Amino acid sequence: MDRKELFEKKPKIKINDKISWCPTSAAMELIGGKWKSVILTHLISGTKRYNELRKEIPGITERTLSLQLKQLEEDGFVVRKVFTKKPPLRVEYTLTEFGFTLSPILNSIVEWGLMAAETKGEFIFEE
């Protein structure tokens, strides 16, 4: 079936047991929310430890970071690897191949954010 036919028949979409009414909401069920795309963008540039993410994403709380990573793992975007048995732990998060398929979305979001800041907003530099 081609895209045009698909579009007309408006099938529901099931991904990871979440059912949605259109491709956009299917995507948003998985990567919507305030922080998921931010986390994923930071993982595009390479594997990161929990604390690295925390420092690179100052606005997020630890609990939320933890929960979002868990969901991203469940949905197959991220792999979690533990390298020690006793504290201090070392845990690394890496994008999966499926996770990388999000790059076009994530890149267009970054580009838009920069453009919007330039034209409708402002950059705030600190000393």
Place this chain on the structure above:
Amino acid sequence: MDRKELFEKKPKIKINDKISWCPTSAAMELIGGKWKSVILTHLISGTKRYNELRKEIPGITERTLSLQLKQLEEDGFVVRKVFTKKPPLRVEYTLTEFGFTLSPILNSIVEWGLMAAETKGEFIFEE
């Protein structure tokens, strides 16, 4: 200042009085959430009335649709026009020029949703 320099200085970004730490979260402050991108995608194909949107987006509740449209209007993505003074009202929502700058994001989300449904999920057709 070029993109590379910008990237290194990591300025905060202020758009519509919301302050964020990176372009991605700046974008998400404006179009994150479960429904905004769905609504915007439906408006790309043209002006829609409230009830048209409601019917085209079956999962959303009226309250949420109403609230989201109000925020999208506040943030300059959408214009609301009222055509009657007494009920039954006729209200139309149209994407602004600024709203249309989101097309690359919205298109890549639709494309990804279709791809993910094909490869990791399934389409559910009804009789």
Place this chain on the structure above:
DNA sequence: ATTTATACTATCATTTTTATAGTGGCAAAA
């Protein structure tokens, strides 16, 4: 006279996100 249509709002319940503080065990600093 009753029903239907429109674009909402009100109220309350549930879910998601945030804020803040705390945990265990190890290493380095004082």
Place this chain on the structure above:
DNA sequence: TTTTGCCACTATAAAAATGATAGTATAAAT
């Protein structure tokens, strides 16, 4: 030796976002 900090979280409670359901005013259709 005592203290301090590090790491990857978890516990608890509060706030914000979203959902469910019902109701409003008026006109046109049945």
